[in-house]
Amino acid sequence: MAKTAAKNTPVSTAPRAPRKGKKSADAVVMNHAEMLEADNIDNLLAELTGMGGEPEIVLEAGAANDTDATPIVIADAAPAVALSDDELEATLGRVEAVQASIDAASPAVTDPAAMPTGDASDAVPLTPADALADAPAAPKIPRKHYANKVDRIKDRLGAGAADYTVLTLADAGVSDEDLKNVMDSTFAIIQGMNKKEQNRASLLFDFLSGKKATLNTVLEKTLRVLHRDGHITTGKDSNLITELLGKPYSIGSARAMSGNTVGMYADLKLLKADGKGRFVANAESTLLAAANAKLGLVTA
Numbered sequence: 001m002a003k004t005a006a007k008n009t010p011v012s013t014a015p016r017a018p019r020k021g022k023k024s025a026d027a028v029v030m031n032h033a034e035m036l037e038a039d040n041i042d043n044l045l046a047e048l049t050g051m052g053g054e055p056e057i058v059l060e061a062g063a064a065n066d067t068d069a070t071p072i073v074i075a076d077a078a079p080a081v082a083l084s085d086d087e088l089e090a091t092l093g094r095v096e097a098v099q100a101s102i103d104a105a106s107p108a109v110t111d112p113a114a115m116p117t118g119d120a121s122d123a124v125p126l127t128p129a130d131a132l133a134d135a136p137a138a139p140k141i142p143r144k145h146y147a148n149k150v151d152r153i154k155d156r157l158g159a160g161a162a163d164y165t166v167l168t169l170a171d172a173g174v175s176d177e178d179l180k181n182v183m184d185s186t187f188a189i190i191q192g193m194n195k196k197e198q199n200r201a202s203l204l205f206d207f208l209s210g211k212k213a214t215l216n217t218v219l220e221k222t223l224r225v226l227h228r229d230g231h232i233t234t235g236k237d238s239n240l241i242t243e244l245l246g247k248p249y250s251i252g253s254a255r256a257m258s259g260n261t262v263g264m265y266a267d268l269k270l271l272k273a274d275g276k277g278r279f280v281a282n283a284e285s286t287l288l289a290a291a292n293a294k295l296g297l298v299t300a
Helices: 002-007 025-035 038-049 085-105 128-134 149-165 176-191 195-208 217-229 239-245 251-267 286-295
Strands: 056-059 071-074 271-273 279-281
Touching: 149 176, 149 195, 176 195, 195 217, 195 251, 195 286, 217 239, 217 251, 217 279, 217 286, 239 251, 251 271, 251 279
Parallel strands: none
Antiparallel strands: 056 071, 271 279
16 A cells, blocks of 8 residues: 555656756856867767767656655766757857867968978988088199208299398398399209208298297297397307206207307308307397397397
């Protein structure tokens, strides 16, 4: 009897109060679609067509355990939205419209690999060997060979040979005809030197003509000692030997180099013997004046 009475118990047909905060399916879809990036649209469609989780079915209040009671479907932790075919089609249309809006707002991108990046970070860096391989080969300058030091001096002085082969002020004012004779005389003096002295004469002309930025060490020290002491001596305990030993050179090297240097300077009239075993500056020497000026050895 209790079971029969339960079946005849009237079920309330009063309208249910709407749940607070419930939103229509369309509104839910639109809100989600507007927040998604274009590549998340497929996730939203998957949620619409098959949200995970089975809904929990309970009986209406007052009809507990009554098999004829009207069931009420309430959402679980991941509620499903039941849409009819028409509602689903309309919702999909709205999603597609949102996706079209997102696509329109995004910049058009073709193949990213083919687009210029604006920098050379993707370029393969050239190694120094590659750069040298790609660089055009510098033309090789053939090395000149001279029969003797005089030919070398003539070639390196070139058209300016007259400026450095006039040895004294007395020869500086000669005519053009006589100038050639003066030049030939100077080259003859160099030709008569020994090979060591010729080599030192070549170094002197390279410095005076600007072919070399610095003067040979021994040649420079000799001129500095001359400027400091007013004379040059070449004996065992001479001022020049003492200066060269401080380089340091051995006593044998110092005597040989000092002898060849002073002999070359005397032949080219930078020095002259004073008759007392010493060499002093030749005030008429054009080469001595030029060398002192380049070395900064200017007498007040």
